[in-house]
Amino acid sequence: MPSSPSDVLVTNAGRSSASTITTDMETGSHELTVSGYSGSIGLMGVGKAITSPAFSVGGHSWCILYYPDGGSEESTDWISVYLQLGNQVSDSNVLAQIRFSLLDQMGEPVPSYTVTSDKKDLSAITTHSWGWPKFIKRKELEESPHIEGDSFRISCHVTVFKIRVEETPVQFPATAPSTDLHRNLGDLLESKVGADVKLRVGQETFWAHRCVLAARSPVFKAELFGWMKEKKTAEVRIVDMEPRAFGAMLHFIYTDSLPEIDEGDRRVMAQHLLVMADRYRLERLKMICEDMLRNYIDTTTVATTLALAEQHGCRHLKERCLNFFRNPGNKMAVTATDGFEHLMSSFPSLVKDLLSKVAPLILELHRGRDSKLFLCTWK
Known part of the structure; x- marks a missing residue:
């Protein structure tokens, strides 16, 4: 029996629960042969049905109601067919869909005489039967090639849907902690462990790691490892840089964030950092500095x-x-x-x-x- 589950997770005020909705589906069919068709016409009268033997689909009992003289006064020229449910259903989560077909001599459904119902809640069917009062005109049937030897066949296909809702254990995916990479690199800069390059800016000296600088800045990469690289001396001199701003840039290179800057120094620091970001092609730092400077535009600073x-x-x-x-x-x-x-x-x-x-x-x-x-x- 095929099924289609769907999981629903409900969270309320910090409490979580889970449930699973599963739709089970079962199909079955019954073939009714009407032999001696002409003898049945006028035998029962309007609104009188001939009932097929019961058959089971989806755990429920069904039978076909065949009306040779029509199921009502409005359908006296027609053959009417209905499907009757043989048992009471109280569960509103049980639905059914039916299809009636006239069969040809090869036992295949005739498309022009095939009808399909909507899905119906079995607990809401008050008469316990539904179908088609005007399934096929008797004259059309009698003139068709589908009746042979005063006999024809009808197929009824039934599909029963059962919806199940069950509580299921809540399964939370494992949540990985946030990355400590930036903090770890910041600790590395501060501790100077493994530092292999000394940068001299004015009268101040900064220790750093060549690989980190090269990974973050293509200019540092060229200066330290490429054709521009300086000889492996104990010290690399950085000219035209303000030491405090250079230290802030190093902090950004290692942590992807700026250190705390006093409000009174923010505009000047942003100017220095923007120049350095452009020089070392640190595009993200450059954008951050642009954004900082936009907040300090007035008549005295705009030029x-x-x-x-x-x-x-x-x-x-x-x-x-x-x-x-x-x-x-x-x-x-x-x-x-x-x-x-x-x-x-x-x-x-x-x-x-x-x-x-x-x-x-x-x-x-x-x-x-x-x-x-x-x-x-x-x-």
């Missing part, structure tokens, strides 16, 4: 931040700065800052595009204030 974004290819940070500058209330205040003077000298074409719509105002502001520097951007 410096825009120059930094332009220099290091930070598209999203640059767009945020440009949007801030396009606000009419910010333009005049920004152009009066030293950062804007640096922006003009470093990226004149960017400033030219930026100020093309507000040139008269900016020229007026800078009249008498190093105007030669500003005007050179328009040549």
